[in-house]
Amino acid sequence: MKVLAALSGGVDSAVAAALAVDAGHEVTGVHMALMRHRAPTRTGSRGCCSIEDASDARRAADNLAIPFYVWDLSEDFEALVIEDFLAEYRAGRTPNPCVRCNEHIKFATLARRARALGFDAVCTGHYARLTTDDAGARLRRAIHRAKDQSYVLAAAGPQGLQEVVLPLGTAASKAEVRAMAERRGLPMASKPDSYDICFIADGNTAGFLRERLGERPGPILDETGREVGTHRGIHAFTVGQRRGLGVPRPAADGRPRFVTQIDAAKDTVHIGPVEALSVEGFVAVDATWFGPAASGMLPCEVQVRAHGLPLRAQVTSADDATRLHVRLATPMRAVAPGQSVVVYAPDPARGDLVVAHARIV
Amino acid sequence: MAVYLDYAASAPLRPEAGEAWAAACVPANPSSVHAPGRAARATVEAARETIARAFGADSAEVVFTSGGTEADALALAGIFHARQVDAERPHVLISAVEHHAIGHTADILAARHGATVTRLPVAADGIVAVETIARVLERHGGQIAVISLIGANNETGAAQPVDHAVALAGIHGVPVHSDWVQVAGKVPCDFDASGLAAASISSHKIGGPVGVGALLVRRDTPLVPVTGGGGQERGVRSGTVDARGAAGFAAAALAAGGHDLEALLAPLDAAVARSGGAAICRTPPAHVPGTRLITVPGCSAEVLTYLLDREGIAVSAGSACTAGVVGPSHVLAAMGLGDEATSGLRISVGWGSTSRDIDALIEALPRVIEIARAAAAVPSPREGDRR
Known part of the structure; x- marks a missing residue:
């Protein structure tokens, strides 16, 4: 296959690209420039937005002997991720920009361009597993459960995740991924993980919001x-x-x-007081189903934060299956409107399977 | 074999330049007084003489630098500061289509040294009108510290009316610098006849090694150093001269010329003319040989350069490139190209180019444009599936 490997400059995407090369694919590396004005060097634990990160991505491509390009997707990123981030906060909601970026940039703008340019698949360094059946892409949790990123991928939906390869879904641990990077001499083998919001240069989200929203x-x-x-x-x-x-x-x-x-x-x-945060359930909208929408009451697990624990719940869908009523088995604290809810239904054959993504209202 | 059509970015090393670089006698620091030092100095001075002859200058007028960018910055800032000594002359006059080496240096002079920068606009053909230069000189003449007007633009090849600028500036006693980086080696250059106060040239654009260039500076040009040090190169450019680089540069300068680059590009012009508007050649009426700017309406230069690279054809997009990101070109924007400013391809040829290279591009272009158009037509999520 002709594979476009998104290279952030971090260790995960570099190893994912390496594994795609090992699998015999014809791999091309692309670093997405998401900000028009980028800092020359990385600060703190932010992801991929500095020129230093782009340079790390280039060195990874050199190491793998694959072609490398930087594509400027900053216009779409500003319009679809940053503007959305601001609008959500303005509306009193709590957005997850990484979810939005996957939904609108990586598995939308980038994937569409890749397809138009003749690539068969897009490869990223996310920890999650994908399979395809007659109904389209099916998303599962990663083997390395602690790193599992199915939560931030689910919003891309079965369409977005079609023709996507996630080589790290079966990795046993982050240490194993780092060891693979080390063995290959990839320069970012020991680069710290990124956690913060990539487009907020100083990590001061409140300051960023104040500056942009007044x-x-x-x-x-x-x-x-x-x-x-x-x-x-x-x-x-x-x-x-x-x-x-x-x-x-x-x-x-x-x-x-x-x-x-x-x-x-x-x-x-x-x-x-803390008790006032306790919720027994919530409603979510804009549901995207992987496979057929559940009818009636679906026993499942739901996750409402990127690194949150899954909670046992029952989900009932309404309004043409776009609206989900989530009833939690035990009350939880602090559910914020705007957060993504990802519904996992255990599949005896395949383990935890994402069946739906929706947005909490 | 790969097709290289990006000479304006960097020309492949000429064999004679590579040989001269390797063979240069550089046993010591050329500033040292001992025998090995004198030998190194002889290498530098021989190179200086060759370069001076090649560009119509005296050898005392050749100041070696690390390249075109440093030569530009030294000229603009060095003349600007020197011209503040006896009078207040805050104005710096440049064109809207300078290389960033001039444009961004002017911005620094404005931000940190109180300069007022005027950028002369260009017409749709990318060329500054002589009347505009005259008008600005009439208004600010005595207060202009320095004028810098690019000899030929690096993206379009547009040749600017430098002769006129020199003549007009002379009336007001204003020194004129010109960035000759894209001119040198393509057309005969006579620095002494030009009347310029200074001109920048670069080695690797003419097939010499990277990392060496020169500022040609008239003896009476007001110029102060912008970086301090041991006072090499007439005291205006400190630092040990790269004797080996200078030797390679001189060999390239000696070998430059003799290729009919316009004849080489004629079939491309014809093919673009036949494309029915799919591609448009933006050749300015006055231009140096060897460079073509082609805009491809509805396509992104980022995608076009990618697709051509995939076919083994190296061309460049707008010249503004930071860590691989193709930015909108300030040159094309100054020409009023609007959206098309991001659809420009620069094709540039030089000493090693052959008609096979051009044929390969002509053969690939229609196919590549078709794919790039399809990629551009992909619906943006903004119109499509945004919830």
Whole structure:
């Protein structure tokens, strides 16, 4: 196959590309330039946006003796990931830009361009497994469960994940991946993992949001509806947040307070005790199903955060299967609107299988 | 065999330049007074004389640098600062289509040294109007520290009216520098006859080694150093001279010329003309031989260069490249090309180019354009499946 390997400059994508080469594919490396103005060097643990990262990706391609190009996808990234990120915070929701990037850039813009240019598949360094059956792509958790990234891939849907290869889905551990990089002399074998949001150069998300969204003050209300303080903009808050509330006096009971709700229409931030965060279920929309949509009640596991634990639940779908009613077996804390929910149904033959992705409202 | 059509970026090393580089006698630092030092110095000076002769300068007018960029920066900043000594002359006059070596140096002068930079606009053909130069000189004449006007643009080959600029500037006593990097070796260059205060040349654009260039500077040109050091090269460019590089550069300069690059490109011009608008050749009325800018409406230069590279044909997109990212070209934007500014391919030939290279490009272009168009027509998620 002709394979386009997305190379971020990190160890995972480099080893994934190496494994694609080993598998006998004709591999071409592409580094996506997602920011028009990029820092010359990497700072902290941000992913792939500096020129240093692009240079690492190039050296990986040199090491693998494959052609290498940098493609400027910054326009789409700005429009589909950064603007969305801002709009979601503006609306009082909590977005996951990595999910958006997979959904709209890697497995959309990049994959479509790759297809148009004659590539048979796109290869990335994500930890997840893909299989194809008559109904299209099926997504499963990675063998290396602690690194599993099926959660951030699910939004790409069965269409987006068609003709995608994820060689690291079967890797036993990150240590094994690093060892493979080391053996091949890949320069990024010991490069730190990235965690932070790649497009926020200093890691200061609140500062970034303030700069891009400005200030829009409003009241902070306690569980009785009493104003206990003011804020400079709802975008500085996320449901479940405890720090930085700026509420001067402690609650009457002396216990900590958390953000329980954000109302964008009224610019209000609601706070309350930890119990107020507890939810027994939620509704999610824009569901994308891998395979046929479940009818009736589906016993399953749901995950609502990239590194969150899966929770036992029952999901019922409505509205042409685009709307999911999720009922949790045991209550959980802090579910924020805007978060992705990924529904996993255990398949006796194949293990945990992603059956749907939807967005919490 | 690979087809190389990117001479304007860097020419392959000429065999004679490689041999001269390897054979150069450089047993010591050319500034040393002992015998090995004198031998190294002799290598440098012989190279200087050859280069001076090749470009119509005196050998005392050749200041070796690390390349065209350093020569440009030294000229613009060095003349600018020297011209502040006896009077306040904050204006720097350049064109909108300079190489970044001039454009970004001018930006630095503006940001840190109080300069006021005026960029002369170009017409749709990429050439500055002489009347515009005259008008700006009329308005600011006495306050202009330096004018820099590129001899030929690196993306389009457009030749600028440098002679006119020199004549007009002379009335106001303003020194003129010209970036000759894309001119040298392609047309006869006579520095002394040019009336220029300074001109930049680069070795690797004419088949010499990379990492060496020169600023041709008239003896009476006001010029101060912009970096400090041991005072080599007339005290304006400190640092040990790369004697070996200078020898290679001189050999390339000696060998340059003699190729009819326009005749080589004629079949490409004809093929583009026959394409029915699929590709458009943006050849300016005045241009140096060997460079063609072709825009391909509806296609991205990033994709076109990729597809050609896949076929073993090396051409370049806009010249603005940072870590491999093809940015929109300021030159094409200055020409008012708008969206087409990201669809430009630069084809450039030189000493080793053959008609087989051009034939290979002509054969591949229609096929590549078809694929690039299909890739561009892929719906963007913005219109498509965004929820």
